[in-house]
Amino acid sequence: MAVFSALTPVFVATLCVIIAYLLKSFNRSEEKRAPGGAGPPPAARPWADEDLQDNTEISPVEDDGELADSEDDVPQVPYVSMCYTPKVMLQRSRDFYVLMNARRSVRFFSPETVPREVIENIIRTAGTAPSGAHTEPWTFVVVEDPQVKHRIREIVEEEEEINYKQRMGEQWVNDLQRLRTNWVKEYLDVAPFLILIFKQTFGLHPSGKKKTHYYNEISVSISCGILLAALQNAGLVTVTTTPLNCGPQLRQLLHRPPNEKLLMLLPVGFPAPDATVPQLNRKPLDAIMVSM
Amino acid sequence: MAVFSALTPVFVATLCVIIAYLLKSFNRSEEKRAPGGAGPPPAARPWADEDLQDNTEISPVEDDGELADSEDDVPQVPYVSMCYTPKVMLQRSRDFYVLMNARRSVRFFSPETVPREVIENIIRTAGTAPSGAHTEPWTFVVVEDPQVKHRIREIVEEEEEINYKQRMGEQWVNDLQRLRTNWVKEYLDVAPFLILIFKQTFGLHPSGKKKTHYYNEISVSISCGILLAALQNAGLVTVTTTPLNCGPQLRQLLHRPPNEKLLMLLPVGFPAPDATVPQLNRKPLDAIMVSM
Numbered sequence: 001m002a003v004f005s006a007l008t009p010v011f012v013a014t015l016c017v018i019i020a021y022l023l024k025s026f027n028r029s030e031e032k033r034a035p036g037g038a039g040p041p042p043a044a045r046p047w048a049d050e051d052l053q054d055n056t057e058i059s060p061v062e063d064d065g066e067l068a069d070s071e072d073d074v075p076q077v078p079y080v081s082m083c084y085t086p087k088v089m090l091q092r093s094r095d096f097y098v099l100m101n102a103r104r105s106v107r108f109f110s111p112e113t114v115p116r117e118v119i120e121n122i123i124r125t126a127g128t129a130p131s132g133a134h135t136e137p138w139t140f141v142v143v144e145d146p147q148v149k150h151r152i153r154e155i156v157e158e159e160e161e162i163n164y165k166q167r168m169g170e171q172w173v174n175d176l177q178r179l180r181t182n183w184v185k186e187y188l189d190v191a192p193f194l195i196l197i198f199k200q201t202f203g204l205h206p207s208g209k210k211k212t213h214y215y216n217e218i219s220v221s222i223s224c225g226i227l228l229a230a231l232q233n234a235g236l237v238t239v240t241t242t243p244l245n246c247g248p249q250l251r252q253l254l255h256r257p258p259n260e261k262l263l264m265l266l267p268v269g270f271p272a273p274d275a276t277v278p279q280l281n282r283k284p285l286d287a288i289m290v291s292m
Numbered sequence: 293m294a295v296f297s298a299l300t301p302v303f304v305a306t307l308c309v310i311i312a313y314l315l316k317s318f319n320r321s322e323e324k325r326a327p328g329g330a331g332p333p334p335a336a337r338p339w340a341d342e343d344l345q346d347n348t349e350i351s352p353v354e355d356d357g358e359l360a361d362s363e364d365d366v367p368q369v370p371y372v373s374m375c376y377t378p379k380v381m382l383q384r385s386r387d388f389y390v391l392m393n394a395r396r397s398v399r400f401f402s403p404e405t406v407p408r409e410v411i412e413n414i415i416r417t418a419g420t421a422p423s424g425a426h427t428e429p430w431t432f433v434v435v436e437d438p439q440v441k442h443r444i445r446e447i448v449e450e451e452e453e454i455n456y457k458q459r460m461g462e463q464w465v466n467d468l469q470r471l472r473t474n475w476v477k478e479y480l481d482v483a484p485f486l487i488l489i490f491k492q493t494f495g496l497h498p499s500g501k502k503k504t505h506y507y508n509e510i511s512v513s514i515s516c517g518i519l520l521a522a523l524q525n526a527g528l529v530t531v532t533t534t535p536l537n538c539g540p541q542l543r544q545l546l547h548r549p550p551n552e553k554l555l556m557l558l559p560v561g562f563p564a565p566d567a568t569v570p571q572l573n574r575k576p577l578d579a580i581m582v583s584m
Contacts (some may be wrong), residue, residue, distance in 0.1 A: 062353050076568040079398055082527040086407050089526050096525045099422045100518060106371055115378050121385035123568050123581045127574055128392045129517060130532045131295045137574050141582045147405035188386040215534065218555075221510045221534070225517020226392060233388045234381050236372040240422045240514070242507065252373060254584065263510075282419055289415045292440050292546065 100229060101282070106237035108275035109191040109267060116144075118234050119193055119268070125230040129223035132214035137200040138223050141254050144193055151253060152196075153188035156265075159184075159246045187239070191267035195238075196250060197224055198260040220263050231268060237275075238266040392521060393574070397466075398529035400567035401559060403485040410526050411485055411560070417522040421515035424506030429492040430515050433546050436485055443545060445480035448557075451537045452477075464474075479531070483559035487530075488542060489516055492550040512555050522558060529567075530558040 084092065123140045131137055145151055188194065199220040203211040213219075224240075231238055243250070249264035376384065409554070415432045423429055435441055480486065489514040496505040505511075516532075523530055539554035 020387070034332065040373030052362070063382075074570040075570045078395060079529075079563050079567040079569045080394070081529065081563045081567070082394070084527040086410075089410050089528075090407055090413075091539075093410045093417075093522065093526045096522055097413045097417045097420075100417045102372070102374070103420055103422075104371060105422055108371075116380055118378075118381050118385045120577060121382075121389045124577055125385075125392045127391045127577070127580045128389075128395060130300070130395075130397055130520070134572060136580065139582060140578060140580055141584065143584045145584050172355075218509065218513045222517035222520065225514035226521050227517075228422070228514065229518050229521045230388055232394070234385045235376040236381075237371075237373065242510070254582070262534065271371050271373045275371040275373070278366040278370045279369045280366065282425060285412060285419070286415055288419045288428065288430060288432055289412070290431060290436045290546070290548075292433065292437050 041283075100232060103228065103232040104237070104277045105239040106186055106271045106275055107239050107276060108272040109187050109237070110270040110272050111190050111192065112238060112270050113192045114269055118236075119195075122230040122234060122236075123195075123226060126223045126227035129219065129226050131219035131223070132216070133214070135200075135203060135211070135213045135219070137203065137213040138202060138220045139198040139214040139256065139260055140227075141196040141198065141256070142193055142195065143254075146189070148192055148253070149191075150189055152194060152250060152265075153185055155246050155249045155253065156185055156188060156243050159243065159249070163245065187267045190272075191269040193268040195266040195268055196226075196254060196262060197264045197266070198226075198251070198256055199263045200260050200261050203258075218264065224264055227266075231266075236268055237271045238268050241265045241267075329393050359488060362400075392524060395520065395524040396529070396569045397531040398567055399479055399531050400564040400565045401479050401529070401566050402499065402562040403484065403564050406485045406528060406561055409486075410528075414519060414522040414526060414528075415487075418515045418519035421511065421518050423511035423515070424508070427492075427495060427503070427508070427511070428506045429505040429508040430512045431490040431492060431517075431548065432554055433488040433490065433548070434485055435488065435546075438481070440488055440545070441482055441483075444486060444542060444557075445477055447538050447541045447545065448477055448480060448535050451535065451541070479559045483561040485559045485560040487519075487560055488546060488554060489519075489556045489558070490543070490548055491555045492552050494551050496551075507557065514555055519558075523558075527562075529563045530560050530561055533557045535560075 119142060123142065126137070126140065127136065129138075143152065197220060199216045200213055201216055202213055205211050228238070228240070241264065243262070243265050250262050250265075251260060253256075312384070411434060415434065418432065419428065419430070421430075435444065489512060490507055491508045493508055494505055497503050520530070533556065535554070537559050538557075542554050542557075543550075543552060
């Protein structure tokens with residue numbers, strides 16, 4: 001408690017400088033962030049890092065124009081923790097691993113519908129992710145309308161046909177006939193739901209002033225990880241796709257504002273009865289974990 | 293099945309071009325990727341997208357030098373899905389939301405130790421995340437040694453002191469005394485485990501040739517989202533921090549190779565008995581979800 005309240009002036013000071021800097025150079029930093037969505041330009045990184053490091057989930061500071069006062073408006077409350085016995089913790093960690101390890105990227109869907117409330121709970125769950133300065137820079141567009149799904153499919157397939165024809169080069173001319181099959185993304189019609197995840201590269205203060213969203217791409221990707229876990233937990237499947245070339249067209253189709261950029265497109269539903277996946281292995285623990 | 297096997301030549305063709313392109317321009321694209329870790333340069337994006345879009349979890353294609361043959365080495369297997377009744381799905385989606393919604397960024401830790409096997413299961417779980425072309429571009433460094441934890445704390449606090457002194461400017465000179473408190477990251481000593489998550493910006497083929505890791509930052513961030521879910525599921529707490537300024541020093545301290553860059557540092561353990569969190573609200577569903 002003492003330590004935390006001692007941090008107060010830092011939040012205020014840090015955020016003042018961040019916002020002062022960004023009001024000056026927003027356009028430039030916005031451009032630089034766009035490709036990777038990875039925060040302000042190098043000069044400001046220490047602030048961005050500090051911000052994400054210590055102000056995660058301190059919303060009012062960012063939302064309120066009057067920083068000096070707003071921090072005082074964030075009361076501290078006791079953290080209520082789960083208390084499991086070591087035995088229960090171990091069992092829960094094993095069970096969750098088994099559940100998540102059964103997840104695969106599935107490309108063959110059943111047209112069978114999914115209870116809408118399940119989808120809503122999954123989006124709610126994705127919305128619990130941490131984000132830089134609690135900006136919650138995500139928008140989940142859930143598409144169920146067959147016409148809209150089909151238009152999305154047309155945009156994605158069209159864009160990919162262009163990619164192939166312009167980039168494959170003559171060496172692949174003989175494959176073009178067969179390649180055509182890959183332009184076909186049948187699952188975009190078949191899956192009962194398409195979830196398009198947009199990152200908000202910046203937000204707006206009530207005053208209308210732009211509010212930077214630090215590390216919006218990392219924050220939204222973390223949220224996607226929690227969303228994938230929620231889908232798996234509910235017995236649904238998806239395939240993680242990033243049709244970035246289609247971003248602008250899909251953003252317009254879905255009437256999203258210019259500050260939002262498409263990060264991922266997830267077809268969501270039940271697997272087709274005859275769905276297959278490539279047989280692959282994941283790296284063993286000792287290949288991904290180092291202990292010290 | 294028919295659709296999928298028809299895709300085979302596309303994986304082969306696409307990946308041949310990707311790798312041909314990257315072998316030519318790797319050094320340049322590597323530099324461009326470094327800051328954001330966000331994939332190859334613009335010119336190659338369509339390929340990267342296509343790669344992440346359709347080849348997620350097709351490991352051997354990327355791992356095997358002989359692309360034309362390797363794709364045939366990935367047998368297809370039936371996908372075994374969970375089958376829950378709508379009622380059970382709904383309950384599971386509700387329960388998982390309640391569990392995840394209880395997660396908070398906690399900065400006050402108990403020194404109480406955590407069963408090592410629980411940490412290992414949580415890392416295993418994070419390792420089930422999807423990744424571009426199944427490159428699994430993550431390394432989780434789990435630090436338990438008090439000396440190493442303290443050295444990490446020194447590096448982080450040192451770096452932040454520099455940030456303040458060099459960037460606060462005279463206008464904040466009066467705050468410096470109070471700011472000093474924020475350089476103190478006590479939890480880096482107190483938390484029983486520190487998990488440092490590195491993104492592998494590129495890998496190496498058995499032949500020694502560099503292998504690009506598409507969207508390694510997005511992939512590792514998704515993995516972090518699943519890791520946060522696994523921690524919460526086990527009753528542990530953390531705070532998501534990104535001390536990027538300390539990346540190079542921490543990478544050297546932990547003897548990580550140059551292709552790895554620090555993405556996040558997570559103190560992990562049980563909350564202190566008197567741990568508090570700022571009282572905040574998350575956006576309601578209708579503020580993050582759009583239906584069509």
